[in-house]
Amino acid sequence: MTYLLEVDGVTLTYKTPQILVTATRRVSFHVNQSDRYVLLGPSGCGKSTLLKAVGGYMSPTEGEIRIKGRKVTEPGADRMMVFQEFDQLLPWKTVFENVVFPLRVTGKLSRQEADERARDYIEKVHLTRAIDAYPHTLSGGMKQRVAIARGMAMEPDILLMDEPFAALDALTRRRMQDELLQLWADTRFTVLFVTHSIAEAIRIGNRILLMSPHPGQVKAEVEDVESAGGTEGGATRLERQIHDLLFSEDKVQDADDKVVAYG
Template identity: 45%
Template structure:
């Protein structure tokens, strides 16, 4: 993992409404290597979701630049997929589960059979093989989020941005999906940037953890996670180094959070 893929330089974003302004974050800089999983943590309301939208090209930052493979991002790149926190608004209610997953694949040079194969594989990955013909409104919130994750995985992006992707699923499913992200990264050399409020998750998944300060956010700490591979939910989480790292991340977040 030595090829630099994503570069973020001096990034900042300010929301303006009438005569009021709100600085979501300011002067954020970091880089992500190809095949790396980087987790972003920080106090609630510090601008993590806004940051992802700027990185994806969905929102133009007020200042700074985002570059993918050395090219500035001014719109959503073809090789990028994003899993939104608000899964209910990211799925088409009039399309079946299979139709939702297949939709972005129509822009790729894939035959109908290849698209169908990817849909079936992605549904199997997220445990929804029997839901292909159902519609989003027929599924629970957690199942809808799994459909959104399956859609991103089926696209096989080089860079996947994930905004609290497992927040709406139960603990067992969350563990399975975390392991799925590690599996897909290993098999397809996918680069993942993931926002989470779960400190343990950030250490379990990440090669590095970026800790953001309170709003307006900046990167206050970058922690390398040197845990042996392959990681597993019991052995890794019980390791002394895992406990040390999750304690360090939690302390960094607490030190940056606003006091009441």
């Protein structure tokens, strides 16, 4: 079976001025079409580094990453990234211009088609009223919605989201989670989402990969999150279960070992 995304025994290293850092060690998982797949673990476990590798911005020192069976060797329009920083937009361009820019650059659509698609995704994230606004006039949550619209407008195979709501206040973060889930319900896109919040992982994901502290390795994989977390009291029980798994002293598991969570 060919999965949408396969991460197969991936070890990632990078150099600092002093040492060679091993960010992840032999991490394996797969993502299916329309999955909301979450990488969850403490700071320093290599989640963001792994996301960059899936994006094609760095190469594994061991193992392989594949999209639809094709080895990832460089960035591509089939993978779009959304970061947590608010300054990822071009400040001299309006909301519309930020969203339409990559569509025009790729040249795969006519100008009219690119414009229509940009307007459509701006509407999906409820920013039509701000379509001519510049980033400095937008709130943090609005800027993130522009970034999501820009990524979604490219209609990638997978949207890569690196703690996109971490810098927002609690109420805005909850609203952005709701909007992301509604957008997913409307379009059924595939997302690989990084967070260190257990509650956010349960809310966003249908599958969660638990990673150990540095260097990042697979602790467990939680399947069927929606069933386990959707019952009365289920989210609380699942949060406790995931916490215990993350912070247990057990050795990391082989990639084929899974924890299947039920409500």
